[in-house]
Structure formats: structure tokens, C-alpha cells
Amino acid sequence: MLKDVSFGQYYPVRSFVHNLDPRLKILFLIAYIVAIFLAKEFLALGICAALLVFGVAFAHIPAGKVLRSVKGVLFLVLFTAAINVLFYRGKTVYWEWGIFTVTFEGIMTSAFLVVRLFLLVICSSLLTYTTTPVALTDGLESLLTPLKWIRFPVHELALIMSIALRFIPILADETDRIMNAQKARGAELDSGGLAKRIRAVVPVLIPLLLSAFRRADELGDAMDARCYTDGKHRTKYKKLRFSWRDLIVFVLIAALVAGVSVMRVYPVFAL
Template sequence: MLRDVTLGQYYPVESPLHRLDPRMKLSATMLYIVSLFIANNPACYLLATAALLLAIRISRVPVRHFLKGLRPIFMLLLISMLFNLFLTGGEPVLVHWAIFTITWPGVRQAIYMAVRLILLIMGSALMTYTTTPTSLTDGMEKGLRFLKAFHVPVHEIAMMMSIALRFIPILADEADKIQKAQMARGANFEEGSIVQRAKAMVPLLVPLFISAFRRATDLATAMEARCYHGGAGRTKMHPLHYQSGDRIAYLLLFAYLAFVILLRVIL
């Protein structure tokens, strides 16, 4: 069901990772993704995988939960693997049949791509599982404050993001409800040709859009009523401050990054 969107939803358990400063987790995720693209040999990927597994272990979010979150991107993964497998040229050629050619660099590329994508998704999922949307956008707002000098509306972007994130579970719930209501009227979402199934989505999408608009209007009114006027002069209830745990985490992060670069250079 639609309720089962595990990707990107906060997983409420108590762990050192949950307590870290959101800015730390944001930069860690970003640098981790960078490290995945720096990596170009098996040793690098092994290190990246090990680091992620360790972090997952510390976060106390079950690995099963991550795997469930990977399900929606399975098709994407498959397609990108196939493209890499068949469309990468080079030597030596392993299989050649009709218009299909599989080369050794192709196989390697396909595997690297798959590993990279899986780690990328799991890595960013780890951030969203351990950070509430509010603290995430808080972190983003504070971490990117320097962009204000270039007239980037940091606060507004952060607010938009937090609202968007806040609405994901609400709309997922709503979609689930509407789907059930239509199923109670005999709607069939599971069978039929692609065209039939696309048509079956109309009774779901129309009410969902209407409800999204209604909620948006309500929210705008509520914000207006509480005199929301953007970021200027707004104070925080929980201002962000780095703790000792964050410093240790930063140290570990840079050590990891240095190792990945080292492995790339020497191997």
C-alpha cells in the first residue's frame, strides 16, 4: 500500500546518530555522495559499504527497513545497469551476439553503477531516517546562511522544503484513504492492462489533487493568521549548537574521505 513509503521517513529510535547536529549529517551525506563518485576501484567501494553499514549499525534503524526503502528504485537500478552493460565500449569483448556486445569495462561499469546507486540511496535514507524534517530544514537554513550574501532566499527555500517534507506522509495517508474509499466502491487498482490501470488512477488522483490544494490553502491561511512574514527577525525555539559528538563525527568523516582518496590514488 501507499502507506509503505519507507524512503525518506523519520524512524524514531534513540541513537547517537539521531542526536547529531543536522548540519553535520547534511554535510556528511553530501561528502559521502562525493566519495562514492571519487571511488573507482573495488577497495574504495568496500570501504564505502563498510562505513555505511557501521553507520547504520550505530543508528539502530533495522537494515530491513533500508532494503524496503530500496524497492521503489529497483526498476531504475535495473535500467541503468542494462544501459551500462550494453552501451559501454572497450576491450576485451566478453560476448558478442547480434547487436549486443558485452565488454569487460561494461560489466565493471554496470556493477559500479549499481553499487554506487544503492549506497547513494541508502546513505541519504540514513540521513532522513535519523533526522526529523524540521531539524533537517533547520540545519539547512543555518548551514546555508552564508548564501544570503548572494541574495539567495535561504529561509524561504528552507520553509518550502520543510512544508513539502511535512506533506509527504500526510498526502501518502490521504492517498491511502482515497484508494480504500474507491476500492470500497469496487474500483480495481491491481488488474488490467496498462491503459486500464492508468484510467483507474483518475478516481484516485482527482480527489488527491483537490485535497492537496485544500490543505495548501488552509495552511496558508493559518500561517497568515499567525503573522508569518518570512525569515527576517525570526528567532528559533531550539537554536543549533555543535556538541562534542558532532566534532568526533566530523573527524571520522574527514578520516573516511582521506582514506577513499588515498585508496583511489594508490590503487
């Protein structure tokens, strides 16, 4: 049940993409998002899409798995696209009815939007498929390190993220157990009106909160017992290192953003 809401959804295989530095993958995602929103023509978007296809192929992620990540947002994307088609005011009008107009420009913008959103979703799931939650946290911590200068608690934030990642599946399990126990006592958790459902949540929520507090307390003790203080004199076992693979990808990112920016200024095929 709740466990099926896969969190982090890391796909455990060995691949070129899996081995990349997590910081680089996070940067790549950001650069990629910038690129697809800068892209103004289909050629530019096509390049972005092709790059992503290579990425997925190099990551050894089955296509079905990638498409499934798109399925989750399919309705939202199509709905937005439909709104766009119907309300965009362009010059080449095909059809008109009341406030609704279908224009060539509208169709084109919608198509762009759909492709952009799909690429966005696929690229971010490529990141989570190929990077363990721990590596992701480490990468973020490392990228945010400059913020330590303004006394932003980067280390604490990273620790909180890593603990959250560790406890989410445990608490999901616990929720399952408590729900089952209350169902066995005749609680009806999935029927009745809104008021009834809200009331039905109490017997699950209270034990869950108590359990979370208890665990927090226990974890706190276990951390103290292992000499946890404020992280000032802390060392880190895992160091993130750049390798030649990372360099290649870094060059690719730079080329991508530069290329798309150039195409924005000097369009190859004007719309």
C-alpha cells in the same frame, strides 16, 4: 494505500547517528557521494562500504530495513548494469554477438556501478532513517544561510518545506477518503483504457484541489493570527549545535574524502 508510501521514513530509535547534527549528516552524504564516485579501485570502495556498515550498525537500523531501500531500485540498477556489460568496449573480450560484447573491463565497470549505486541509496536512506523531516529542513536552512546574501529566500523555502512535510500525510489521507467516496458512488478508478482512466481522475482531483486550497486558506489565517510576517525579526527556538560526536564524524568525512582522493592519484592495486 497512499499512506504506505512512507515519506521521510524516519525510523524512531535512539542512536549515535540519530543524535548527530543534521547539517553534518547532509554534508556527510554529499562527501560520501563524491567519495564513491572518486573511488577507482575496489579497496577504496571497500573502505566506503565498511564505513557505511558501521554507520548502519551505530544507527540501530535493522538490516532488513536497509535492504528494503535497495529493493526499490534493484531493477533499475541491474538494468543499467546489463546495458553496461553488453555495450562496454574493452580489450579482454569474452563473448561477441552483433553489437553486443562482453569484456572484462565491461564487467568490472558494471560491478563498480552497481556497488556505487547501492552505497548511494543506502547512504541516503540512512540519512532519512535517522533524521526527522523537521531536522532535515532545519539543517538545510542552516546550510543554505549564506545564500541570504544574494537575497535568496532561505527562511521562506524552509518554511514551505516544513509545511509541505506536515501536509503531505494529511492530503494523502484526504485522497484516500475521496477515492473511497467516489468508489462508493460507482466510480471505477482502476480499470479501463487510458482515456477512461484520465476521465475517472476528475472526480477525485477536483475535490482534492478544492480541499487543498481551503486548507491553505485556513492555514494562512492561522499563521497570520499568530503574528507571522516576513521573518525578518524572527527568532528561532531550535538552534543546531556541534558536539564532540559531530567532531568525530567530521574528521571521518575529511579522512574519507582525502583517502579516496589519494588512492585515485596513487592507486594501491591498479586495475
